[in-house]
Amino acid sequence: MSATIREVRDAIRSGTRSAADVCSDALARIEQANPSLNAFNTVVADRAMARAREIDKDPDRWRSAPLAGVPVALKDNLCTRGVRTTASSRMLEHYVPPYDATVVARLEDAGAVIVGKTNCDEFAMGSSNENSAFGPVRNPWALDRIPGGTSGGSAAAVAAGLTPVALGSDTGGSIRQPAALCGVVGLKPTYGRVSRYGLIAHASSLDQIGPLARTVHDVAVTLGVLAGPDPADATSAAEPVPDYTAALTGDVRDIRIGVPRALLEGIDAEVARATDAALETLRSRGATLVDVDLPHARYATPVYYLVSTAEASSNLARYDGVRYGFRAKDDGPNPKDRGLRGMYARTRAQGFGPEVKRRIMLGTYVLSAGYYDAYYLKAQRARTLILRDYDRAFEQVDVVAMPTSPTPAVRIGERVSNPVQMYLMDVFTVSANLSGLPAISVPCGFTGGSGTAQAGGSPSSDGGLPIGLQLMGRRFDEATLLRIADAYERDTEWPTQPPLPIPSR
Amino acid sequence: MLAFGMPAGFTRDQIAAIAALAHLDLDAAEIDLFARQLGEILEYAEVVQQLDTAGVQPTSSVAGSHLSDRADEVQPSIDRDEALAGAPDAAVDAGFFRVPRVLG
Numbered sequence: 001m002s003a004t005i006r007e008v009r010d011a012i013r014s015g016t017r018s019a020a021d022v023c024s025d026a027l028a029r030i031e032q033a034n035p036s037l038n039a040f041n042t043v044v045a046d047r048a049m050a051r052a053r054e055i056d057k058d059p060d061r062w063r064s065a066p067l068a069g070v071p072v073a074l075k076d077n078l079c080t081r082g083v084r085t086t087a088s089s090r091m092l093e094h095y096v097p098p099y100d101a102t103v104v105a106r107l108e109d110a111g112a113v114i115v116g117k118t119n120c121d122e123f124a125m126g127s128s129n130e131n132s133a134f135g136p137v138r139n140p141w142a143l144d145r146i147p148g149g150t151s152g153g154s155a156a157a158v159a160a161g162l163t164p165v166a167l168g169s170d171t172g173g174s175i176r177q178p179a180a181l182c183g184v185v186g187l188k189p190t191y192g193r194v195s196r197y198g199l200i201a202h203a204s205s206l207d208q209i210g211p212l213a214r215t216v217h218d219v220a221v222t223l224g225v226l227a228g229p230d231p232a233d234a235t236s237a238a239e240p241v242p243d244y245t246a247a248l249t250g251d252v253r254d255i256r257i258g259v260p261r262a263l264l265e266g267i268d269a270e271v272a273r274a275t276d277a278a279l280e281t282l283r284s285r286g287a288t289l290v291d292v293d294l295p296h297a298r299y300a301t302p303v304y305y306l307v308s309t310a311e312a313s314s315n316l317a318r319y320d321g322v323r324y325g326f327r328a329k330d331d332g333p334n335p336k337d338r339g340l341r342g343m344y345a346r347t348r349a350q351g352f353g354p355e356v357k358r359r360i361m362l363g364t365y366v367l368s369a370g371y372y373d374a375y376y377l378k379a380q381r382a383r384t385l386i387l388r389d390y391d392r393a394f395e396q397v398d399v400v401a402m403p404t405s406p407t408p409a410v411r412i413g414e415r416v417s418n419p420v421q422m423y424l425m426d427v428f429t430v431s432a433n434l435s436g437l438p439a440i441s442v443p444c445g446f447t448g449g450s451g452t453a454q455a456g457g458s459p460s461s462d463g464g465l466p467i468g469l470q471l472m473g474r475r476f477d478e479a480t481l482l483r484i485a486d487a488y489e490r491d492t493e494w495p496t497q498p499p500l501p502i503p504s505r
Numbered sequence: 506m507l508a509f510g511m512p513a514g515f516t517r518d519q520i521a522a523i524a525a526l527a528h529l530d531l532d533a534a535e536i537d538l539f540a541r542q543l544g545e546i547l548e549y550a551e552v553v554q555q556l557d558t559a560g561v562q563p564t565s566s567v568a569g570s571h572l573s574d575r576a577d578e579v580q581p582s583i584d585r586d587e588a589l590a591g592a593p594d595a596a597v598d599a600g601f602f603r604v605p606r607v608l609g
Contacts, residue, residue, distance in 0.1 A: 098587045191567045205566050231575050235568040302550035313527060320528070322602050324591035340607045345530035354538075357529060361520070361539050362546060364527040375550075380563030382556050387564060419542055420549045436567030475569060 005070050005164050005218040012069045019069030023052035023113050026071035030115065030162050037138050037160060039153040041076045042084050043116035051113050066221050068111030073157045073166035076117035077124055078209070079198040080104055083114075087200045088132035089122045091319050091326045091351035101198020102230045103167060103209050110225040115163060118153030122353045123316065124169055124202045126150050127177060127425040130416050131355040138412070139182060140498035141465055145409040148178030151212065155182035158212050159466075159498055165213040165222050169199055171206045172304050173404070173429025176441035179212050180404035180468020183443045183494070185219050185485065186212040190476045191436035192237035194223075195230030203311035204235075206304075206433040214496050216442065216486040220244035223478060239476045247479035248486040253286030255484055257471075258397035260294045263428075267406045274445035274467040275403045281491050282484065290397050294389040297431060299382050304430035305423055306366050306379035313363025316356065321347030358419060387435045394474050399484060402428050404441040404468035428470060438478045442485040443494050444469035464499075514544035 003011070003022075011017040027045050034040050048071070055062050055069050062068035074080065077087045079097035081104075086092045100108075107114065121131040129137040129152025137152040139145040140160040147156040151168025155178035158166050168175040170188035179186025187210045194209045201207065211222035227241045259279060264272060283289055321327030321343055328346035352360070366375035393400055406427055415422045432439035448463020469488070473481040515523075520540045524531045531539070589595040594603040 095591060098583045098590065190569075192569055205568075235566070237569055239569075296556070299553055299556060302553050305546065306550055306553070317528075321593055322604055323588075325593070327593035338605070340605050341528070342530075343605045344528040345525075348528055349530035349532075352529075354535075357531070357535070358539060358542060360527050360529060361523055362543055365523050365543065368523070368526060374554075375547075377563055378553055378556075378558060380565055381558035381561040382553050383564040384561050385556065385558070387567070420545055423546075423549075434564075434567075436569075 003164060004215050005067065005213070005221050008070050008164060009066075009068070013063065019052040019055040019113065020049060022069055023048050023071055023115070026115055026163055029160075033160050033162060036143060037140060037156050038135050039118055039137050039156040039160070039162065040073070040116045041086055041088060041119050041134055041153070044083055044114065047083070048113050048115045055111055055113070062111045065111035066225055067107060070112055070165065071115045071163045072107055072112040073116055073118050073154055073163045074104065074114060075120050075151050075154050075166070075168045077120060077169055077200040078104060078167060079200070080114065080117065083117065085117065085200070086134075087123045088120050088134055089351065089353065089356070090133045092200075093133070093326065095325050097198070099198065102195035102232060103226050104198065106225055107167075118151070118157055118166060120153055121150035122356050123200065123312070124150040124171055124174055125312065125355050125359055127173070127422050128410070128412075128415065129153065129178070130412060131353055133353055136412050139409050141183060142409065145411055145465070146181065148181035148405070148409065150174035150178070151186075152178045154212050155179050155184055155186065158182070158184045158214060161497065165211055165218055167209060168212050169202075169207055169209050170433065171202045172308060172426045172433050175210045175212060176404050176429050176439060176468070176470060177425065179441045180443075180470070181409040181466060183446075183466030183496070183498070184212050184214055185216050185440065185442050186210065187219050187223060187440045187478065187481070188432055188438060189223060189227065189478055190237070190438040192235050193239070193438070193476065193478065194226045195233040195236045197230055197232035201315040203308040204315060205311060206308055208433075216482055216489050217245060217248060219440070220248060220482045220486075237476070242479055244479055244482055247483045249483060250487050250490055251286075252282060252484055252487045255282075255287040255399070255480070256290050256397040257282060257287050257484070258290050258292035258393050258400040260292050260297065260400060260402060263294060263297050263402060267403060268408065270447045271403045271406060271408065271467050275401075275469055278444035278469045278488060279401060282488055285487055285491065287484070292393045292397060292400060294393060294400075296382065296385040296389050300386050300431045300434060301423060301427050303379045303382045303386065304426065304434060305362070306375050307383060307434070309359040309363035310367050310376050311363070313360045313367065316352075316360055319348060319351060320344050321351075326351040383434050386431060390431070390435050390437060390472070398473070398480055400472045402470055404428060404470040408447050408465035408467060432472050437472050437475060438481055439470055439472040440481045440485050441468040441470050442488060443467070444488070444492070445494060515540040
């Protein structure tokens with residue numbers, strides 16, 4: 001079973017284990033579990049072992065590096081020089097980037113051992129990880145259920161103990177929602193906190209990269225490695241990066257937590273119960289609970305789907321079969337298929353999956369002449385109103401708390417035919433992207449109360465599914481989110497291990 | 506859902522026109538599916554139209570403190586062969602991406 005970053009670092013520093021031992025264990029677990037989970041698109045075993053041995057060879061150089069010898073999984077929309085990066089799309093099935101994302105370079109500078117690229121929804125579009133061209137990821141707590149999306153492979157890998165930490169990206173909840181549904185911690189940093197250079201773009205005004213891990217401490221360590229300005233991303237922020245682990249004091253007596261009660265009506269009863277219990281735990285630690293009003297929050301999901309699809313349709317225009325990626329085979333018999341434009345249209349038709357096409361279509365429509373003002377511009381004005389709600393709330397409170405997901409993990413296939421039902425899973429997460437605010441999901445219980453699940457997950461059981469509490473904070477105040485989440489974590493003993501061993505096929 | 510302003514769904518011709526703008530060669534089944542689904546999504550999004558946004562500035566970016574412009578200095582970048590290496594059809598010796606004919 002995979003340890004935490006802290007345990008791996010302690011073991012390597014004290015000489016009880018080498019980085020190579022830690023790496024080969026992680027690779028063995030991936031080999032055992034991946035046939036059941038489908039969490040990885042690509043595993044780079046040789047590269048990882050070579051890297052781990054390099055770290056073992058020079059212990060002095062790596063002694064104080066925060067991630068030296070720690071196995072890390074990367075969502076497969078983060079570019080890795082020389083390692084296939086697919087975004088879980090046929091369009092990029094054989095794409096090998098000629099450069100590293102800034103976050104990849106920073107992880108490696110900190111000593112991380114990258115073990116592979118995790119499955120996700122195609123181009124990070126979805127809420128369930130069912131939109132991958134390489135098949136759905138399965139939830140380690142119940143293999144018939146979704147892990148959440150879009151960073152589902154990263155969440156499943158961490159939950160199943162394959163790596164202590166993984167990176168995801170979050171455009172409308174894609175780190176936090178799978179973290180909640182898989183029972184791990186996930187953080188979407190403030191927009192601009194982490195460089196997006198080398199992240200395959202979905203919606204550029206919403207995308208952020210962030211960590212998923214089993215403890216708040218490990219998320220804090222990883223954020224410290226990732227955060228900071230980058231000349232290659234003009235939207236990255238120059239704000240100083242604090243020592244996030246120093247914020248983990250356990251003391252929340254000065255904290256005021258806003259609770260948007262009106263927003264929580266009609267959610268799953270067990271999610272409501274777990275959220276209330278978590279807030280009560282924080283209150284008993286000395287935090288103050290305050291009712292807050294977010295009058296425009298109910299517009300957030302439709303606004304998100306107008307804004308994000310518009311940006312996606314523009315970003316995905318680059319996939320034209322010319323410079324890299326897939327190109328459709330030679331011209332068909334129909335004259336309209338011939339030539340450059342026919343090649344574009346057939347390449348995109350064959351290279352993109354249904355959800356990506358649906359969003360390109362919607363985004364193209366809302367940006368088109370005659371509809372731009374009514375849809376796209378209107379949504380951007382509504383985005384301003386949503387943002388102002390939070391500005392007002394943060395005059396009274398330090399954070400706003402709500403569930404991460406309105407329901408626990410649903411069964412694979414349950415919502416896939418109804419886009420609107422699928423989009424409603426994002427109701428609590430999209431506001432943080434529209435406003436650019438940081439938000440964290442921390443495990444706050446399980447369905448069925450007892451927190452135990454059947455081995456391998458029982459298809460007939462609704463119990464034993466993880467639930468996540470979400471905290472949203474002020475711009476660049478990740479430290480307060482981490483402090484509260486860590487304080488809560490100290491008071492809980494939620495099982496952190498899914499009912500492994502996962503039966504290998 | 507709403508008594509006004511509901512998009513009445515899309516015709517096949519409308520969907521085909523949007524697909525042409527997006528350079529997507531959709532088949533008949535996809536056109537029918539998207540005609541229905543885009544209508545449903547926009548019907549769901551119609552609630553946004555109820556909002557009074559008079560005088561509200563649009564938000565296109567939430568980037569806070571932008572980094573100032575970089576110094577105008579030559580920085581390392583990938584070379585031409587590397588840039589061409591991922592191309593489906595590259596004329597490597599000439600240093601070009603090759604595409605199907607554009608004219609006639």
